[in-house]
Amino acid sequence: MxxxxxxxxxxxxxxxxxxxxxxxxxxxxxxxxxxxxxxxxxxxxxxxxxxxxxxxxxxxxxxxxxxxxxxxxxxxxxxxxxxxxxxxxxxxxxxxxxxxxxxxxxxxxxxxxxxxxxxxxxxxxxxxxxEKWIGAGKDFDNFVLLTIGTGLGGGLIYNGELYEGPVEIGHMVIVPSGRYCTCGSYGCLESYASGRAIVDRVVSSLEKGAESLLAKCCEGNFYKITPQVVYETALEGDSLSREVFREVGQFLGIGVANLINILNLEAVIIGGGLIGAWDLFIEEVKKEVSKRAFKPLSANVKIIKSALTxxxxxxxxxxxxxxxxxxxxxxxxxxxx
Ligand SMILES: [Zn+2]
CATH class of the missing domain: 3.30.420.40 (ATPase, nucleotide binding domain)
Structure with missing residues (x-):
């Protein structure tokens, strides 16, 4: 063997x-x-x-x-x-x-x-x-894999083969003069759709006095908040946490629409640590894609979960x-x- x-x-x-x-x-x-x-x-x-x-x-x-x-x-x-x-x-x-x-x-x-x-x-x-070998991309020849964890990474399968080059999707600029990114630029997708972005966003709101279940957790130390904590409070119905995940979906949807317009994809596969919160952001992703992507290119694109968690x-x-x-x-x- x-x-x-x-x-x-x-x-x-x-x-x-x-x-x-x-x-x-x-x-x-x-x-x-x-x-x-x-x-x-x-x-x-x-x-x-x-x-x-x-x-x-x-x-x-x-x-x-x-x-x-x-x-x-x-x-x-x-x-x-x-x-x-x-x-x-x-x-x-x-x-x-x-x-x-x-x-x-x-x-x-x-x-x-x-x-x-x-x-x-x-x-x-x-x-x-x-994903192409044994996962959710087996039946597709053209797809992008987005992995959302602390940051946001991406890979591209094109004409059935791995594109062997840098695919820095996380550093696609989606907001002019937006949030600072670790790469040195501003407004990158990763600064809006990643675990780090979620934590930064809620901490910034809490520091401004936003009402949220999050204010009471982590013994009042906002810097102990993790994406998992935000996910749990969202499930409890906390409106700030739910809004933050909705925003993640919105920005991710803008990024996905851009990818569909440029690459003529069959699928976008989303994986990484954040997909546990799938139901909290995916509808917003699809809404943005249908609003922004070029219709003949986006009509049949599948936006699906990674099979290889x-x-x-x-x-x-x-x-x-x-x-x-x-x-x-x-x-x-x-x-x-
Ligand atoms: Zn960046």
Whole structure:
């Protein structure tokens, strides 16, 4: 049996899966993304490599890879990282959440350490590929995947293939002179439709004295409010919380309308930590799209939930590895570089 390792290295957590060529996840593990500190000295690349070594040395992983009757063959490692990727050289150019990764030659380091081919890609792109491979995008050749968590990421499947380039949908400007964005610009979609945006928006209203159930939670410390807390108070009927999710839907809808107009999509798939609140924003997304997108282009576009809520990026990274490395899927070892 041929299997691949998929890693999704995020700002907070790292997920690792082992998947077969059909996309079945044989085992998975989540761990905190290591960071270099006095308690955790060393180089960031060694710490990441150690995370994978620990996973492979785990008895349950070993039992899966090697049984008395057969030994599975690991054909390579697919890695998704938040940030701009230099695919040619297998480096992270810049990672907004993990600055220690900037310039890090991840592909070379992992290939040397594990003597396996490595494919490096942006994490939202591996997520989009995962949806195409085994998820909600299986039947579409042209779709955008939006992943809404702390920030807002995006990936594009075009003519059936992953578009292997930066798709910084979160930094599409939708409000002139709007809110400041972490990228240095103003009015980016991410500043209006993300977990961070939700928290900033409610804290700003509460500081101005808005009435809300949120004022009483978190012991009066507004800075302890999380998107989950806002979601829960919205379900309790809190009008500020409900309004904030409605606004998220409105701005997201403007962004989605722009994407439909430019890319002639069959579907827009929305995933990430915020989709638990789907019912609180999706109607507004659809309303904005029907109001703003070019009708002949938007009439048949499906706006749907991601099917890969768990392990999405890591499964997609494993899938991309199979596609690039396994000759049986039409790839070649050379194409991985
Ligand atoms: Zn921005």
């Amino acid at each position: 041929r299997i691949a390792i998929g890693m999704d290295i995020g700002g907070t957590n790292t997920k690792i899966v082992i998947a077969d060529k059909k996309g079945t996840v044989l085992c998975s593990k989540q761990m905190p993304t290591p960071s270099v500190s006095a308690k955790n000295p060393g180089e960031i690349d060694s710490l990441l490599i150690n995370s994978l070594k620990d996973f492979l040395a785990d008895d349950s992983t070993k039992a899966l890879i090697s049984t008395p009757s057969k030994t599975a063959e690991i054909i390579g490692i697919g890695i998704g990282v938040a940030g701009l990727i230099d695919r040619k050289n297998g480096k992270v150019i810049e990672s907004p959440n993990i600055s220690a990764f900037n310039g890090l030659p991840i592909k070379e380091k992992f290939e040397k350490e594990f003597s396996l081919p490595v494919v490096l890609e942006n994490d939202a792109n591996t997520y989009a590929y995962g 768990k392990d999405a990026g890591s499964v997609g990274a494993a899938g991309l590895l199979f596609k690039k490395i396994d000759p049986a899927r039409g790839g070649s070892r050379q194409s991985a570089s």
